[in-house]
Amino acid sequence: MKIMNCPMNGPRNVSEFVWGGEVREMPDPAASDHEWAEYVFIENNTKGVVREWWMHAPTSYWFIAERNTETDEIVRTYPATELYNSRREFK
Amino acid sequence: MSSHRLPQPHGILIDRSKSITLRFEGRDYPAFQGDTITSALLASGQRVISRSFKYHRPRGTLSMMAQEANSLVQFPGEPSVRADTAAVPAGIDVRAQNYLGSLGRDWLSVIEWLSPFLPVGFYYKAFYKPKGVWKYWERLIRALAGLGRIDEHAHHGYADKAYLFADVAVIGGGAAGMQAALDAAAAGAEVILIDDQPRLGGALNYARFDVEGRRGARLAEELRGRIGAAGNIQVLTDATCTGWFADNWLPVTQGQRLYKLRAKSVVIAAGALEQPTVFRNNDLPGIMYGSAAQRLIRLYGVKPGHRAVVATANDAGYAVALDLIEAGVTVAGVVDLRAEPSASPFASAVAARGIAVHQRHAVCEGIPGPGKRSLFGVEIDAITGRGVTAGRPHRIECDLLCTSVGYTPAGHLVCHSGGQLVYDSDLSMLVIDRLPGSTAIAAGAVNAAFELDAALAEGTYAGWRAAQLAGLGVGAEPPRPAARAGAAGQNHPWPIFPHPKGRDFIDFDEDLQVKDILNALADGYDDLDLVKRYSTVVMGPSQGRHSALNNMRLATVGAGRELQGATVTTQRPPFQPELLEVLGGRGFQPTRLTAMHHRHLELGAQMMPAGVWLRPAYYGAESRRAENIAAEVRAVRENVGLIDVSTLGKLEIRGPDAAEFLNRMYTFAYAKQPVGRSRYVLMTDGTGAIADDGVACRMNEQHFYVTATTSGVDAVYRAMMRWNAEWRLNVDIANVTAAFQAVNLAGPKSREVLAKLVSDIDLGSEAFPYMGVREGHAAGVPARLMRVGFVGELGYEIHVPASQGEHLWDALMREGAAHGIRAFGVEAQRVLRLEKGHIIIGQDTDGLTFPQEAEMGWAIAASKPFYVGKRAIDVQAARPLTRRLVGFALPAGTTLPEECHLTVRGEEIVGRVTSIAMSASLGKAVGLAYVAPDQAEPGTRFDIKLGNGTIIQGEVVPVPFYDPENKRQEM
Amino acid sequence: MNTPLTPQSLPRRSFLYRKLAALGARFAAGNEAAIAASFGGTDEAAAAHNLGLADLSPLRRVGFKGPGAADWLVAQGLTVPEVNRCAAQADGARLFRLGANDLMITTDLGATATLPDKLSAAWAALENPPQSPRGFPMPRQEGFCWFVLTGRHAAAAMAKVCGVDLRPHRFPVGAIAQTSVARLSAVAARDDINGTLAFQLFADSASAEYWWDCILDAMQEFGGRPVGTEALRAL
Structure with missing residues (x-):
């Protein structure tokens, strides 16, 4: 079993974590139907290093992991605030 | 003592002061504590242990290490026990496997006479034509083949698991492993040393390292002493590391326990496995590895035979000959496959004892005794080429043939984690090509260090290096020993002597002969992996431990490819077979109970699972299920009922952005929801599909208390946390599901009952109207009260701190007694809510239902700039609907459909029934179903196809079915 | 004559008072709820030194x-x-x-x-x-039940239900692991009692009965047993 390093709880068995999908920017809700459908339904399935949402289940703590999908190596984990540090508004 | 037992110091693993009995095939055999089943049988001269898989040939042990399926036996509750290594069990009759009649006379051995008609790939060729015949053949074949029998009623014993942590894990407790453990420990590492034998020592315990035969035992004793004194070495004996997974995650089975070991670095010192010689009848009982004979002599004090021939291609064979002589076995000759005589002191010592050595000779045939149950002698012949002999054999009579022609590394764990073994033609040996990851190191025979001093030096280096890899400060790097010291001359390049009449077994598990492999190649399966799958070679219980090396030689050369650099087929975990019982372990299945759980049991509730919770389905005897549910429904409609709804999800959403957050998570509008009122919440996912529902109670401007479905709340909470990690609204989200227990007190008399227990809230219908929320006390307990209408009667949901839930329940049941209160369960609630036409998420919706299809368009605030799912719902809403959820009724006397029966239009499926119940209140059956959009008008009749194919007609009726103006719940 | 305190005498109750009573607990008043003060037997204090499990759920x-x-x-x-x-x-x-x-x-x-x-x-x-x-x-x-596991075998018992290395030399006093214990999300904190190894354990209160059984089962091979608050205070 792999070890994943939770930015809050430290290295833990990966069974303590839940995968939350690729990190992708939500388009403006005014975007075209096509663009929105891409966002909702299509995973990029990148070969190489991807940014993913992961959650440490015992603490419900969401963070970002950079993982190499080819080697399954976890390159880096860090708090979501590194990517999302200001309030998102919808007009 | 039986005639086959040797005196001490032979038999270091047996305790002669403790006599026990082995019962095998209905006969008793004397044994000692420490004996294995095989050693006990051989001590009494019983050599046949089982029958072979395909031809039912008598088989005895080859390796004394269960490296082949020859010695698998049957326990009453457990098939395929490895007799070579299994302790003599107390009080059970051990049976052999794979025979009809008796082990000695197996009627199924006639199959061997049919073998010319059973070529490799036979199943594929013979039984699949004409189409469909396989299912008839399969039963017969399964009855004839196969290993042990599974007892479906076998007792499930207690097994458990534990985690272990180490800086350095050392796998293998032979010379190299023990030395590595000592040196890693000396560097300050916490070490766990794992060995599958009862006593540390590996080959030191049984092999001969000097002519006098003293060094192994002396060294083992010394190393064991130092390990015991080290303090930071934990030793696991009789323990098998069965796999090597990512980040050094090592499963280790020991008896009924599975350890899950996490190490910072790993030393693999698993040793090497001796390999067989291939010739006609090489499977007869009495033919075994030299190391198997040594194990019998030294470990168990068992004399393996009376008159032996040793066939060897290395110096170890001469050591075996010396051991046999020491054990009183007559050595009738040594057959040395090599061209030149050995110069080793072992060979000189054998020669000095006057034993004939047949240089450049091979055994070309084993001569069976009666019934092929024993060895009568061997035919030997001069070698004239690779796998070819002169054709002028001569016979030596013997009852034991010991073979020593080479080894293969026990590198299975290396392969599990992505490492690789490749063939080195200079050594005629598989060697570790690369190790997995960057925190592993190999030492000893597994790493092709066959010379004892080199193995020790590798252990020292590996221990130092493993401590360094584990992040410990270590001293100066010890000298790195020369690689593969002593490996040259261990393996014969081609110990395969095919015989025109066959029975020259490559794979004992699967009864595969040389010609089977060659035929597979001839049939076009010329890749090693294809040969494996076509012929089943290396696919038996031993997973190639005794067959992979010879098979790769034969198949690679047969296919015209170079052996140098060739790889073997992938070895996968587990290294040894594992018991499902042990893998399952104790089993942890969390069960959540409400505070009122035991009160439900006292009332005779039939409990049902709801997610990980248990909830009362109904109260009373199962035999009166329908009556009990009907009585519960009637109590709610006529008087008052009480249901435990503690399992509902409960969330606190608090902070300046609380309303904005709900606006984004749910479809409705919450910004202007008044304090003291509740509002329906409907959650959709990004695709617009309905995900969950509940109510939001506004406790103050910045505080919403939100309920969610029992099984949905964890996902709802995760989704909320996930979205707010992105949105960064100023709000706190807390899952308080277990902190509050809740009941729904419902029925026309509910207000009267509640009034007796609540003094600080005005319960009047104007002061506390439908959808109102109040805080106060109930039965003296701090409580949140909300007026709800799920079951369609005047009703109150009462939420209290979990520790006081039982007290509240007791008070309500006590005060309600005079009003005919009755506890009701999930089944009655389903009927009650269906009469009101309320949907249950997950029952009346599926993973694709979007709100308009389920007539939930009223719960969508279209003017909001955003909510999760809004964009998708807008797209869907602009298109014509493809189905609609409607209420329907069935005339009295109709056979009721079941939930999930289809609604059809001719041959076309248009939807399904999602809910159905006989409503006593309405005097008819009502339900919910998906129908085509043009069938949704009240009065429309539509077809429902029952499970037996019958079509019945439902009629669309408006919902709610019961009290359509909702007067009763708003009293 | 005073009637003895029973868990049902008070509105507030431990989440597993029935299990405690079945194990022979004698209850004392604490924070408006009955708390298991002792399980009897002469060796209860010694048991807390060896391996003891106590329910502190009623405590504030x-x-x-x-x-x-x-x-x-x-x-x-x-x-x-x-x-x-x-x-x-x-x-x-x-x-x-x-x-x-x-x-x-x-x-x-x-x-x-x-x-x-x-x-x-x-x-x-x-x-x-x-x-x-x-x-x-x-x-x-209300949301957490609260147990304390004490004694020299506490870390070994935890290693049967928890994948985090809680051995005393790797998990110092004051450390908290939020992890899975017997497949339940839990808080395990090292907070020794007068020098005796102790883990404060918190998890879902609705799973208290399940959790208590799992931990007691893990304690069996070390001779562990339930202990009351009196034995803890005697440490």
């Missing part, structure tokens, strides 16, 4: 969570450690920091520390909704 604890919670507790004079550490407070109470702004304060074994009640009162006495961030109360008293 309160949480504060959400923006501003940590700062507000600092302003109340509490010692607030870093995340996943616990710290003793002046009156013997303990503060467990479960997140940057997720904190739990428990009373002590003798229930003499009043800090949880004082903080609850102080929070409630301020304007609501808050005009400045100070977190929100979390009903930890």
Whole structure:
């Protein structure tokens, strides 16, 4: 079993974590139907290093992991605030 | 003592002061504590242990290490026990496997006479034509083949698991492993040393390292002493590391326990496995590895035979000959496959004892005794080429043939984690090509260090290096020993002597002969992996431990490819077979109970699972299920009922952005929801599909208390946390599901009952109207009260701190007694809510239902700039609907459909029934179903196809079915 | 003549009082609920030294969570450690920091520390909704059951239900692991009692009966047994 390093709880068995999908920017809700459908339904399935949402289940703590999908190596984990540090508004 | 037992110091693993009995095939055999089943049988001269898989040939042990399926036996509750290594069990009759009649006379051995008609790939060729015949053949074949029998009623014993942590894990407790453990420990590492034998020592315990035969035992004793004194070495004996997974995650089975070991670095010192010689009848009982004979002599004090021939291609064979002589076995000759005589002191010592050595000779045939149950002698012949002999054999009579022609590394764990073994033609040996990851190191025979001093030096280096890899400060790097010291001359390049009449077994598990492999190649399966799958070679219980090396030689050369650099087929975990019982372990299945759980049991509730919770389905005897549910429904409609709804999800959403957050998570509008009122919440996912529902109670401007479905709340909470990690609204989200227990007190008399227990809230219908929320006390307990209408009667949901839930329940049941209160369960609630036409998420919706299809368009605030799912719902809403959820009724006397029966239009499926119940209140059956959009008008009749194919007609009726103006719940 | 205290005498009840009673617990009053004070037998204190499991669920604890919670507790004079550490407070109470702004304060074994009640009162006495961030109360008293596992075999017993290395030389006093214990999300904190190894354990209160059985089962091979608060106070 792999070890994943939770930015809050430290290295833990990966069974303590839940995968939350690729990190992708939500388009403006005014975007075209096509663009929105891409966002909702299509995973990029990148070969190489991807940014993913992961959650440490015992603490419900969401963070970002950079993982190499080819080697399954976890390159880096860090708090979501590194990517999302200001309030998102919808007009 | 039986005639086959040797005196001490032979038999270091047996305790002669403790006599026990082995019962095998209905006969008793004397044994000692420490004996294995095989050693006990051989001590009494019983050599046949089982029958072979395909031809039912008598088989005895080859390796004394269960490296082949020859010695698998049957326990009453457990098939395929490895007799070579299994302790003599107390009080059970051990049976052999794979025979009809008796082990000695197996009627199924006639199959061997049919073998010319059973070529490799036979199943594929013979039984699949004409189409469909396989299912008839399969039963017969399964009855004839196969290993042990599974007892479906076998007792499930207690097994458990534990985690272990180490800086350095050392796998293998032979010379190299023990030395590595000592040196890693000396560097300050916490070490766990794992060995599958009862006593540390590996080959030191049984092999001969000097002519006098003293060094192994002396060294083992010394190393064991130092390990015991080290303090930071934990030793696991009789323990098998069965796999090597990512980040050094090592499963280790020991008896009924599975350890899950996490190490910072790993030393693999698993040793090497001796390999067989291939010739006609090489499977007869009495033919075994030299190391198997040594194990019998030294470990168990068992004399393996009376008159032996040793066939060897290395110096170890001469050591075996010396051991046999020491054990009183007559050595009738040594057959040395090599061209030149050995110069080793072992060979000189054998020669000095006057034993004939047949240089450049091979055994070309084993001569069976009666019934092929024993060895009568061997035919030997001069070698004239690779796998070819002169054709002028001569016979030596013997009852034991010991073979020593080479080894293969026990590198299975290396392969599990992505490492690789490749063939080195200079050594005629598989060697570790690369190790997995960057925190592993190999030492000893597994790493092709066959010379004892080199193995020790590798252990020292590996221990130092493993401590360094584990992040410990270590001293100066010890000298790195020369690689593969002593490996040259261990393996014969081609110990395969095919015989025109066959029975020259490559794979004992699967009864595969040389010609089977060659035929597979001839049939076009010329890749090693294809040969494996076509012929089943290396696919038996031993997973190639005794067959992979010879098979790769034969198949690679047969296919015209170079052996140098060739790889073997992938070895996968587990290294040894594992018991499902042990893998399952104790089993942890969390069960959540409400505070009122035991009160439900006292009332005779039939409990049902709801997610990980248990909830009362109904109260009373199962035999009166329908009556009990009907009585519960009637109590709610006529008087008052009480249901435990503690399992509902409960969330606190608090902070300046609380309303904005709900606006984004749910479809409705919450910004202007008044304090003291509740509002329906409907959650959709990004695709617009309905995900969950509940109510939001506004406790103050910045505080919403939100309920969610029992099984949905964890996902709802995760989704909320996930979205707010992105949105960064100023709000706190807390899952308080277990902190509050809740009941729904419902029925026309509910207000009267509640009034007796609540003094600080005005319960009047104007002061506390439908959808109102109040805080106060109930039965003296701090409580949140909300007026709800799920079951369609005047009703109150009462939420209290979990520790006081039982007290509240007791008070309500006590005060309600005079009003005919009755506890009701999930089944009655389903009927009650269906009469009101309320949907249950997950029952009346599926993973694709979007709100308009389920007539939930009223719960969508279209003017909001955003909510999760809004964009998708807008797209869907602009298109014509493809189905609609409607209420329907069935005339009295109709056979009721079941939930999930289809609604059809001719041959076309248009939807399904999602809910159905006989409503006593309405005097008819009502339900919910998906129908085509043009069938949704009240009065429309539509077809429902029952499970037996019958079509019945439902009629669309408006919902709610019961009290359509909702007067009763708003009293 | 006083009738003996039973768990059902009071509205507040431990989440597993029936199991405790079945194991022979004698109950004493504590925080408006009956707490298992002793399970009898002469060796209860020795058992707590060897391996004992006690239910502290009735004891007072309160949480504060959400923006501003940590700062507000600092302003109340509490010692607030870093995340996943616990710290003793002046009156013997303990503060467990479960997140940057997720904190739990428990009373002590003798229930003499009043800090949880004082903080609850102080929070409630301020304007609501808050005009400045100070977190929100979390009903930890109700959402968590609270066990304590004591004795020299405590880490070995935990290794049968928990994948985090809790051995004393790897998991120092004051450390917190939020992890899975017997497949339940849990908080395990090292908080020794007068030098005896002890883990404070918190998890879903609705799973208390299940959890208690799992931990007791893991303790069997070390001779572990349930102990009451009197034995803990004697440590």
